[in-house]
Amino acid sequence: MLPEITPLIAGNWKMHKTLAEARALAREIRAGLDPAGTVEVAVAPPFTALAAVAAELTGSPVGLAAQDAFWEPQGAFTGAISPLMLQDVGCRYVIIGHSERRRHFGETDAGVNRKAKAVLDQGLRPIVCVGETLAQREAGETLEVVSRQLRAGLAGLDPVQAAALVVAYEPVWAIGTGRTATPAQAQEVHAFIRSLLPEVVGNAVVRLLYGGSVTPDNAAALLAQPDLDGALVGGASLQAASFLKIAAAAA
Numbered sequence: 001m002l003p004e005i006t007p008l009i010a011g012n013w014k015m016h017k018t019l020a021e022a023r024a025l026a027r028e029i030r031a032g033l034d035p036a037g038t039v040e041v042a043v044a045p046p047f048t049a050l051a052a053v054a055a056e057l058t059g060s061p062v063g064l065a066a067q068d069a070f071w072e073p074q075g076a077f078t079g080a081i082s083p084l085m086l087q088d089v090g091c092r093y094v095i096i097g098h099s100e101r102r103r104h105f106g107e108t109d110a111g112v113n114r115k116a117k118a119v120l121d122q123g124l125r126p127i128v129c130v131g132e133t134l135a136q137r138e139a140g141e142t143l144e145v146v147s148r149q150l151r152a153g154l155a156g157l158d159p160v161q162a163a164a165l166v167v168a169y170e171p172v173w174a175i176g177t178g179r180t181a182t183p184a185q186a187q188e189v190h191a192f193i194r195s196l197l198p199e200v201v202g203n204a205v206v207r208l209l210y211g212g213s214v215t216p217d218n219a220a221a222l223l224a225q226p227d228l229d230g231a232l233v234g235g236a237s238l239q240a241a242s243f244l245k246i247a248a249a250a251a
């Protein structure tokens with residue numbers, strides 16, 4: 001990790017948690033965080049729980065994140081949620097282009113690009129996700145795929161706004177599988193992303209998160225890699241104890 005970078009540990013709750021469960025988890029995370037901690041922590045509940053979790057987190061340093069956003073501020077877009085609405089409910093971050101959105105909901109790099117710009121224009125911070133499938137890794141295409149996703153997904157971003165950008169490398173084969181990338185595999189791709197970003201977004205310092213089966217057992221070894229600035233945690237973020245251990249491992 002570069003010394004000027006504050007690590008970010010973000011929990012992606014995906015399609016989990018009723019209102020009561022979300023409130024309880026937010027409360028536990030808030031209560032269990034090290035007040036002297038040097039790590040930034042954020043949680044991404046489902047849309048239905050954003051307001052309730054925002055209320056639980058009022059006055060705490062824990063950031064609120066959404067799991068997706070549409071690119072228009074308002075209009076006849078049934079089912080969509082805008083960056084304006086997310087800012088209004090208290091979000092700081094918005095996850096964009098998660099592989100589950102790409103796979104199940106037809107998200108494209110062009111859509112990621114429009115969404116990332118809209119999120120930045122609203123003063124929010126996009127967490128743009130990239131990552132290869134197992135077939136792509138086995139075919140030796142990992143860096144090519146990540147490069148294509150970044151060049152298209154981040155094309156034309158304002159270099160000043162890009163300072164608010166976060167990129168998450170989430171190899172699809174590591175998500176929800178218990179099969180984590182090794183620290184060396186993650187570092188290789190992170191170093192590649194770090195080297196590519198100046199060409200794509202200019203010289204802003206962009207935080208690079210790793211996601212894919214991060215647990216309290218493997219977090220420290222992953223986060224010790226020089227180009228990992230944090231983690232995007234799925235399954236292990238659904239319980240306060242495991243999520244807090246991962247945050248502690250980043251300190």
Ligand code: 13P
Binds near residue numbers: 098175176211232235
């Ligand atoms: P898991 O930690 O459950 O593998 O999920 C990772 C992820 O997709 C976070 O966005």
